[in-house]
Amino acid sequence: MYSGSCGCREISFTLAAKPSKLTKCFCSDCRKFSSFFGQLAALHQAADFKLNDPKGYLKVHVVTTTRSGLPKRRFLCGNCGSSIYTIPRGHEGELVRIRPTLLDGDFNDYMEGVPVNAIFTEELEKFQVKDVKLI
């Protein structure tokens, strides 16, 4: 069992299993929703994900600037702004993509043995500033 929380700790969640995949996404949306050059997303079965939101802070932001052109719902804490999860298109009620950097506790155990891929890495070429290795 793994647990995590948003930046203000008002929303928390548990995960009953390790993720099946970790994806490093460097698209412009992920860059803007983080303060870094991308985001890490962990794919989980929706049944393994339990959200605790006693104050009802969860908000939905519909992202309309996706590369695919298809809108995507991003679930975030309306109090502190932390992105918490998205639902992969066509997999409502089945799969969720959690922001694993919200986990509290042993991140190494959570990540160990999980396949990792990276997408939209070409975006990083814009940020390879001379003499500064950003990634």
Ligand SMILES: [Zn+2]
């Ligand atoms: Zn929060």
Ligand SMILES: [Zn+2]
């Ligand atoms: Zn992205």
